[in-house]
Amino acid sequence: MDAIIKLAYLVSAILFIFGMKRLQSPATARGGNQLAAIGMLVAVVATLVSKSILTPAQMLAGLVIGGAIGAYMARKVQMTGMPEMVAAFNGFGGIASAVVAGAEIAKLIQNTGTASGEEFYLYTAVTIALSVLIGMVTFTGSFVAFGKLSGKISGNPMHFPGMRLLTILLAVVSIGGLVWMTMGATNYPFEAYTTQALTIEFTEPMIYGAIAVGIAAFILGILLVIPIGGADMPVVVSLLNSYSGLAAAATGFVLNNTSLIVSGALVGASGLILTKIMCDAMNRSLLNVLIGGFGGDSQIESTGLSLEGKSISETSPEDTAILLSYAEKVIFVPGYGMAVAQAQHAVRELGEELQKRGVTVKYAVHPVAGRMPGHMNVLLAEANVPYDELFEMDEINGEFDTCDVSVIIGANDVVNPAARHDKASPIYGMPILNVDHSKTTIVLKRSMRPGYAGIENELFYNSNNRMLFGDAKDSITKVVNEVKAL
Amino acid sequence: MLLDNIIVFTLASLIGFEVISKVPQTLHTPLMSGSNAISGITIVGALIVAGMVGGAWATYLGIGALIFATINVVGGFLVTDRMLQMFKKRD
Numbered sequence: 001m002d003a004i005i006k007l008a009y010l011v012s013a014i015l016f017i018f019g020m021k022r023l024q025s026p027a028t029a030r031g032g033n034q035l036a037a038i039g040m041l042v043a044v045v046a047t048l049v050s051k052s053i054l055t056p057a058q059m060l061a062g063l064v065i066g067g068a069i070g071a072y073m074a075r076k077v078q079m080t081g082m083p084e085m086v087a088a089f090n091g092f093g094g095i096a097s098a099v100v101a102g103a104e105i106a107k108l109i110q111n112t113g114t115a116s117g118e119e120f121y122l123y124t125a126v127t128i129a130l131s132v133l134i135g136m137v138t139f140t141g142s143f144v145a146f147g148k149l150s151g152k153i154s155g156n157p158m159h160f161p162g163m164r165l166l167t168i169l170l171a172v173v174s175i176g177g178l179v180w181m182t183m184g185a186t187n188y189p190f191e192a193y194t195t196q197a198l199t200i201e202f203t204e205p206m207i208y209g210a211i212a213v214g215i216a217a218f219i220l221g222i223l224l225v226i227p228i229g230g231a232d233m234p235v236v237v238s239l240l241n242s243y244s245g246l247a248a249a250a251t252g253f254v255l256n257n258t259s260l261i262v263s264g265a266l267v268g269a270s271g272l273i274l275t276k277i278m279c280d281a282m283n284r285s286l287l288n289v290l291i292g293g294f295g296g297d298s299q300i301e302s303t304g305l306s307l308e309g310k311s312i313s314e315t316s317p318e319d320t321a322i323l324l325s326y327a328e329k330v331i332f333v334p335g336y337g338m339a340v341a342q343a344q345h346a347v348r349e350l351g352e353e354l355q356k357r358g359v360t361v362k363y364a365v366h367p368v369a370g371r372m373p374g375h376m377n378v379l380l381a382e383a384n385v386p387y388d389e390l391f392e393m394d395e396i397n398g399e400f401d402t403c404d405v406s407v408i409i410g411a412n413d414v415v416n417p418a419a420r421h422d423k424a425s426p427i428y429g430m431p432i433l434n435v436d437h438s439k440t441t442i443v444l445k446r447s448m449r450p451g452y453a454g455i456e457n458e459l460f461y462n463s464n465n466r467m468l469f470g471d472a473k474d475s476i477t478k479v480v481n482e483v484k485a486l
Numbered sequence: 487m488l489l490d491n492i493i494v495f496t497l498a499s500l501i502g503f504e505v506i507s508k509v510p511q512t513l514h515t516p517l518m519s520g521s522n523a524i525s526g527i528t529i530v531g532a533l534i535v536a537g538m539v540g541g542a543w544a545t546y547l548g549i550g551a552l553i554f555a556t557i558n559v560v561g562g563f564l565v566t567d568r569m570l571q572m573f574k575k576r577d
Contacts, residue, residue: 016524017501023517024508030570033520037563040527047533058536062549066556073557074564082569086519089526089562096528096555103535103547110541123488241518244525251531253491261491262498263527269502270521274514367511374514378569381512386576392511 008046009259015039016263020270026387043259079382080339083372084149087142087237090244094138097247098214101131104254105210109203122182125206127253129178132210133217134247140221142240148225148233149371155230167223173216181209228289230336231413233371235278235289242271274373281367281393283419283429312448315466317475320442321482324350327404329360331396333433334376335369337410337445341472344383347409350476351385353483363389364396364406364433366414393433403438408459409472410444416457426455441465444472516569523562529555 016039022032048059070089077085105128147153183205228236245267252260279286315323324330332351338344351361363385365376377390391399400406408415411433418425419432435441436459443460445467459465468475509517532555536548 013498017505020502020509020517020521020524021505023513023520024505024510026510026512026570026573027575029513029516029573030567033516033563033566033570036520036524037567040524040529040559040563043527043530044533047530058545058549059533059552062532062536062552063556066553067560069553070557070559070561071564074561074568077565079569079572082515082519082565085561085565086515086522089519089558089565090522092554092561093522093525093528093558096526096532096551096558099547099551099554100528100531100535103532103544103551106541106543106547107535110544238518241522241525244522248525248528248531249495251528253488253495255531255534256487256491257531257534258491258494260527260531261494263524265495265498266502266506267521267525269499270506270517273503273506274518277511277514365511372515373518374511374516377512378515378572381569381572381574384572384574387512387573388575390512 002050005046005050006258008042009257009262012039012043012046012259013262015042016266020266043263079379080342081150082378083233083237083370083375084146086372087146087149087240090237090240091139091142091146093244094135094142094240094247096135097244097251098132098135098139098217100251101128101135101254102210102214104128105206108206124254125182125209126178127250128206128210129181129213131247131250131254132213133174133178134243134250136214136217137221137224138240138243138247140218141225141236141243142221144222144225145233145236145240148230149237155233157229158226163223163227167220170216170220170223174213174220177209177212177216179209180205180212183209224290227291230371231368232282232289234368234373234375235275235282235286237372238271238274238278239286240271242268242275245269245271278368278373281431282427283431310461312460312467313463313465315442315468317468317478318482320466320468321479321486323405323440323442324354324359324407324479325357325483325486327354327359329362329399329403329405330354331400331403331406331435331438332361332363333406333408333411333415333435334363334365334380335409335411335414336371336375337412337472339370339375339379339410341410343409343472343476344379344385346473346476346480348380348383348385350480350483351389353480357483361389362391362396362399364391364393364435366393366411366433369411369414393431397434400434400437404440406435406438406441408435408441408443409476412445412457413455415459416455418455418458422458435459436462436465439464442468444468444470444475446471512573516566516573519562519569520566523559523566526555526558526562529559531555 019032019036022028249264419427419430532551
């Protein structure tokens with residue numbers, strides 16, 4: 001029986017791996033996701049069958065309640081609300097891991113004073129502590145990220161005096177709690193605490209230690225995310241994704257369960273890769289992002305570049321329509337502003353109108369455009385833009401030289417040429433889309449307010465740049481009507 | 487046991503790095519929400535502890551964990567499916 005369950009876990013792990021492998025192409029991705037879902041089903045069924053776990057009513061109740069809430073959230077969410085939805089689901093995964101570890105402790109307490117034959121290892125205490133720690137940080141961190149992404153709390157970096165000190169203090173408390181939890185198991189590290197009876201000397205440190213770790217981690221998760229600004233959210237979301245995997249893996253170590261360890265490791269790896277890609281795309285270290293303070297309204301820095309004497313030129317939807325219609329090649333550059341204005345459908349319509357007139361239309365997507373990895377791609381896919389018209393930065397950067405008009409919709413820092421040459425600029429060295437190489441650039445923007453990095457964009461002052469002020473959706477719709485009327 | 491677990495963890499991480507580093511930028515959001523659903527594998531852990539003989543608290547906590555993890559799994563896979571459905575080639 002035990003062998004069958006282990007084999008079932010193996011099958012589910014294989015399904016996860018192949019499922020993720022199929023995500024390497026949009027053509028096979030949907031099947032891949034379904035494969036992974038089947039893998040999950042196999043793991044759950046195998047677990048239910050094993051160990052006479054079933055008290056059917058309770059199990060069913062849990063699965064039905066959770067499933068109904070999950071399904072409702074998944075159906076209801078708007079595509080523009082996807083970043084916060086991912087963050088919320090992440091949080092649920094984190095809290096689940098922490099609570100499983102808590103239940104493990106409850107079981108140990110229950111067995112105090114009895115010779116239950118439970119084997120207890122020093123490393124059980126360590127892994128329970130880690131499971132609580134990572135799970136809790138993931139939980140509160142994810143929900144703070146959820147609040148920031150959904151606009152329920154300010155996206156600006158938040159600081160208060162002594163915050164860094166408090167963060168360090170809480171980290172120390174977490175580690176202290178972990179050590180405390182191991183105190184009951186004073187025997188040789190990896191040997192079983194061969195329990196005739198679990199004693200109170202042993203269970204007490206476990207309980208209080210776990211409570212200390214849990215509370216410290218709860219606050220720590222909040223403090224780790226509030227100082228991080230809106231523009232850095234793609235990094236945070238990826239990192240939390242990685243944590244939720246590590247939390248599951250830690251729980252797997254607690255329960256000696258291979259399927260948890262394998263899946264947790266896969267997710268942990270996936271989150272770390274995304275985190276690295278996001279950091280590279282901003283030319284910043286992970287530490288630099290985590291310390292935070294980047295972005296928000298408060299810090300408009302001088303770029304060391306004199307913009308005085310330069311002026312911007314404004315354009316109208318009519319002129320834009322003419323310019324676009326007679327172009328040979330147009331590249332759209334979407335940013336977070338497109339998501340806010342929900343302009344993706346209008347953009348697609350404009351793209352199609354231009355294509356009808358023989359214009360080559362492409363979309364250039366910067367890795368950190370938006371609030372999570374791949375944010376723009378999802379929105380444009382929602383608006384029915386075929387994915388083969390979407391290009392990554394490295395693929396398309398050479399093409400701006402032959403591009404007649406680049407239309408920048410609500411993107412700012414990722415097209416700021418200062419990143420290439422202005423050593424004083426905070427975004428210096430960040431890889432950008434070379435829109436300034438095209439013959440003309442049109443920037444759609446609400447106002448002259450700087451982007452999330454809080455710095456001026458010299459692109460706006462270039463002589464071949466035109467500003468089209470207003471709500472992106474309104475502006476694009478007007479341009480579409482003008483193009484149709486031509 | 488610990489050593490076995492570490493071996494499994496390390497190998498799985500390596501496979502993860504290998505497979506996932508080839509996922510294109512276009513699919514990064516579905517990758518995230520899909521892998522996030524997989525991290526809801528804690529559901530298995532929740533089922534195990536909820537079913538273990540040992541007191542009301544272990545059971546309550548287990549059921550709580552089960553609900554949270556199921557939200558993560560069901561919601562995660564469904565939302566990923568919804569997203570992936572939208573990715574189309576030009577016809």
